Amino acid sequence: MIDFYTNPKSRGVITRWMLEEIGAPYTTHLLDYQSTMKSPEYLAINPMGKVPAIVHDGQVVTEAAAICAHLADAFPEAGLAPAPEQRGAYYRWLFFGAGPFEAAISNAGFGFVVPEGRERAIGYGRLEDVLDTLEGHLSERRYILGEKFTAADVYLGSQIGFGAEFGLFPMRAGLSAYWERIKDRPARVRGMQLDKEADDEN
Template structure:
């Protein structure tokens, strides 16, 4: 089918970020739910993503992996949704989306794993210290209503997802700026729909488990 968009995901993965983004675009898509382990590592799916991980999309023959890249791609592929600023106004948009995908995620993942970079080696790692990364995130969500200005964009899908996961999992401490921002972005109809869809899939998987 021309222009078909296939979304490869698991409801307990970073695919939840892309589900939210897809719902924001309003585009038609078909979700392929893959189990962790054998299904994701099977040759058929590795032809899509050699990493054997989700999420990924296949859109009219184009494969895109990595949640932040997918968000940026979808914003451009469906311009009618208004989820990307004009090219001349994309500085903050790219800055904060890829800050959240790079230094912030690495910092929070290492914190969750109990890994701490020694002070004398912080120059070797992109985020420096966890404290600096978290303080920078607070700065990002405190400068304007949304991270790229006064209009919601795909960058808010990614940053909002990181904050939502961090607060829920405890890898990110609760700060008023984070909770206020998450309330603004997480209450959007598309975000609610996406959560409900993935939560229903999680419930069904648990029910079907032996």
């Protein structure tokens, strides 16, 4: 049993995509930012009072990247994680997405620029370094790990898609081409439709 806590206008869309990729049944709980997301019942699940979160067989998992990794492990038949002994690059890019990439594009979206000479004091250095690193990696590969789509593509791909949609960073040709390769996956299309229907109901 998977209980999925989300709002259709949140990072919950990443988890929805991942849930659709694994194909397992789940129950969706729609939360409102101003009320149910801050309710005692939900704060008992995620004291941060934010979404997404899942409860899977009694285990609480928050943070979109962690949820993607957990579901890939919990449902190996979906083939969304490499074998355990081959996960170095997989973990590298999942954490790159959750760390340097998300921090850099979030700061850029709010207009924050790291003061010159202080790049070593922040985890990502400069936005340009992050984009160069990711674009350089993807320019030689169809997916994050090469020819096989994984949970790392769900997470990093979603972040790139957010950047394309909301103009969070200067879109690079290589990143745009990668997004075009993955954005129409059936699981993502289904997830987007479910979120649209949920949003229309609210």
